Amino acid sequence: MVEMSGARAFVESLERQKAEIIFGVSGGAILPICDELWNSDLRFIMARHEQGAAHMADGFARASGRVGVCLATSGPGATNLVTGIATANIDSSPVVAFTGQVPLNMIGTDAFQEVDIIGVSASITKFNLQVRRPSEIPQAVKSAFYVASTGRHGCVLVDLPKDVQIAVEEIEFPEEVSFRGYNINLEPDGREMDWATTLLSNAKRPVIMAGGGVIASNASAELVKMAELLVAPVTTTLMGKGAMPCDHQLFAGQCGMHGTGEANLLVSEADVLLVVGARFSDRTTAKLEEFSPGAKVIHIDIDRSEVDKNIETVTRVIGDAKLALEGILSRMANTRFDTSRNGEWLKKLEKFRKQYAPPELSGNPHMRAPEVMRALRRALPREALVTTEVGQCQMWSALYFDAYAPRTFFSSGGLGTMGWGFPAAIGAKAARPDVPVVDIAGDGSFCMTENNLATCVEENLPVVVVVLNNRMLGMVAQWQRLFYGRRYFGVELGNSPDFVKLAEAYGAEGVRPETIDEFERAVRRAVKDDVTMVIDVQIDPEENVFPMVPPGKGLKDLLVEA
Amino acid sequence: MAQLSTIAFLVENKPGVLFKVSNLFRRRGYNIESISVGPVENPELSRMTVSVKADSRILNQIVDQLDKMVEVIKVKRLDPMRTVAREMALFKIDTSDPMAREESLRHVNNYHGLILNIDPDFLIAEVTGDPATIDEFIEKTSPIGIEEMSRTGVTALEKGRLKL
Incomplete structure (x- = not known):
């Protein structure tokens, strides 16, 4: 045991967690910690707004599979983190947020920059706590990392009153932490896996739906093995994109409100649906009553509370996705079953794939978004990382940009946070400086967090931002076009800002390509020179994302045109 | 349901x-x-x-x-069949009318309640039982005049060897 300040104990605790990077913004209530960080080897990447810092930590976590750390001061610093925390938590991204707080004796007095962040963040974190003494800090930090990165990953917030940072106490660093009420059960039950095996080996029209849990548990190889063994088409949720290579013969694309024809129709016709690490979000299921009506649903998930929440299952396998898939695969190896009948089923996949193939687009003076996505794919190496913003740009990315490996495609799925993609890309670049990182943005989303261009430039974290610029909040406009008689309200953004000049103002590069070829060349150059570049791609404001399942309809009722 | x-x-x-x-x-x-x-x-x-x-x-x-x-x-x-569930409630009853006083004392007795305090015009009674019994007591006593009441909410233990 040694005597040290709470701030010192905090920094040492982070070092013991092997944290290397903190994303944050400084402030009054975390001055003692800033002063200790000044004296440490931890890299502090300064965001220009705390929301950006939280998204960076989130992007770092998703790209690396390790815990992302963000830090903010009390009051407005803490509330600015809120959107980032909620985004990370609902997408099960392991993020730990540290907030400064007013001194203990001032808590509850409405002191300057005081906010009850424990109360505010209670329903958007996996766990949160406030430390009351310096000696509690090592335990709190270790617990935060442990809870965030085990079981179903999530966000943990630790609130650090300023006087606790300053006070000096005997400090002990625990080797382990445990909670009576937090037991992670990774091992799936054998009988559950037996039942799943029986159902799968008797399936005639099996479909596998893979969610973010497959990526979180590093189970992509097992997923592909399972698909090939069963000869089952695989669809992914938005969070699961990359779990199966998009160029795999059995890959059917995304399922859901903006699912591919083949994914939505196959899920609707399946007799057995194996869902791995997904939570049946309303954007994936569309109308619940019409979701996969004839299927026996097998649900593999680490979070028991997700089972039977939206969709009734026939069999559940609670536990780690990788262990569950391994367990079922080894049982399948000892089970006789016949996949020859699945030939018909595969023919259907081919048929739907052809029937719903996106039309080759030409004759429009604007560049078309699907075309831009395919050109971007051509211009990027396979290992490049891609984040997306939210709205039309997100769905075009999900539908038309192929991902080939897990942890290469990231999007704000659950919360749908506009402005997430760009700072998340910066965090991803900090985690993987060796590969190019691209944010596929819309003009509306990018404007929400573009100030982090300063971070890209100052911290030398080059990111390419492809702005699909339609001068609109495109997805809202699409709904107004399709379902509200074209009464555009609150969606027209006009021509401000000039994204090329905006990029230049921050010391980044800005280009406005006129053709697909120019666009592809710009991407290749940004990747080659490893520079921050904003590429302003002017697209048609009238362009819609299709396919689309209208609200209130079932998966199979998808529209392919207006 | x-x-x-x-x-x-x-x-x-x-x-x-x-x-x-x-x-x-x-x-x-x-x-x-x-x-x-x-x-x-x-x-x-x-x-x-x-x-x-x-x-x-x-x-x-x-x-x-x-x-x-x-x-x-x-x-x-x-499981309700294997659980003992109880709740306690305190009642302040207006007893300024002697008839009311007599009747409320009878109710409290019938429900095995306790009289905790007696004032010239009011009494405070404690009734303990499963929630349905308390509801019943309230129903019967309301006509006399419940001035104020406070319920603890249910607390429960499982029977026999069963435990949390």
């Missing part, structure tokens, strides 16, 4: 835990009929008993969601 059920759980006896539990119920839209909390033999723990009206799918979700909370150690939906 929505039915009244009792869920008992052990939590860390720490500040803020009651808030987090009630926040969970609020956030997910579960309706609490009553909640009672108190420390148990181990001072680091508290036991909460929540009475909720919900169908069985929602009840399972409540149990799973509570179980997920880091501060919740054990949670169980109690």
Whole structure:
């Protein structure tokens, strides 16, 4: 045991967690910690707004599979983190947020920059706590990392009153932490896996739906093995994109409100649906009553509370996705079953794939978004990382940009946070400086967090931002076009800002390509020179994302045109 | 079909835990009929008993969601056939009319209640029983004039060897 300040104990605790990077913004209530960080080897990447810092930590976590750390001061610093925390938590991204707080004796007095962040963040974190003494800090930090990165990953917030940072106490660093009420059960039950095996080996029209849990548990190889063994088409949720290579013969694309024809129709016709690490979000299921009506649903998930929440299952396998898939695969190896009948089923996949193939687009003076996505794919190496913003740009990315490996495609799925993609890309670049990182943005989303261009430039974290610029909040406009008689309200953004000049103002590069070829060349150059570049791609404001399942309809009722 | 059920759980006896539990119920839209909390033999723990009206799918979700909370150690939906559930209530009854006084004393006696305080115009009675019995007492006593009342909410233990 040694005597040290709470701030010192905090920094040492982070070092013991092997944290290397903190994303944050400084402030009054975390001055003692800033002063200790000044004296440490931890890299502090300064965001220009705390929301950006939280998204960076989130992007770092998703790209690396390790815990992302963000830090903010009390009051407005803490509330600015809120959107980032909620985004990370609902997408099960392991993020730990540290907030400064007013001194203990001032808590509850409405002191300057005081906010009850424990109360505010209670329903958007996996766990949160406030430390009351310096000696509690090592335990709190270790617990935060442990809870965030085990079981179903999530966000943990630790609130650090300023006087606790300053006070000096005997400090002990625990080797382990445990909670009576937090037991992670990774091992799936054998009988559950037996039942799943029986159902799968008797399936005639099996479909596998893979969610973010497959990526979180590093189970992509097992997923592909399972698909090939069963000869089952695989669809992914938005969070699961990359779990199966998009160029795999059995890959059917995304399922859901903006699912591919083949994914939505196959899920609707399946007799057995194996869902791995997904939570049946309303954007994936569309109308619940019409979701996969004839299927026996097998649900593999680490979070028991997700089972039977939206969709009734026939069999559940609670536990780690990788262990569950391994367990079922080894049982399948000892089970006789016949996949020859699945030939018909595969023919259907081919048929739907052809029937719903996106039309080759030409004759429009604007560049078309699907075309831009395919050109971007051509211009990027396979290992490049891609984040997306939210709205039309997100769905075009999900539908038309192929991902080939897990942890290469990231999007704000659950919360749908506009402005997430760009700072998340910066965090991803900090985690993987060796590969190019691209944010596929819309003009509306990018404007929400573009100030982090300063971070890209100052911290030398080059990111390419492809702005699909339609001068609109495109997805809202699409709904107004399709379902509200074209009464555009609150969606027209006009021509401000000039994204090329905006990029230049921050010391980044800005280009406005006129053709697909120019666009592809710009991407290749940004990747080659490893520079921050904003590429302003002017697209048609009238362009819609299709396919689309209208609200209130079932998966199979998808529209392919207006 | 929505039915009244009792869920008992052990939590860390720490500040803020009651808030987090009630926040969970609020956030997910579960309706609490009553909640009672108190420390148990181990001072680091508290036991909460929540009475909720919900169908069985929602009840399972409540149990799973509570179980997920880091501060919740054990949670169980109690089987009414194997559970003793009790609630205590205090009643202040207007007894300025001698007839009313006589009648209320009779009710309290019938329900094996206790008279805790007698004033010239009021008395305070304690009645303990399962929630339905308390409801019944209220129904019978209302015509006399219940001036004020306070219920503790259900607390419950399982019978025999069964435990949380």
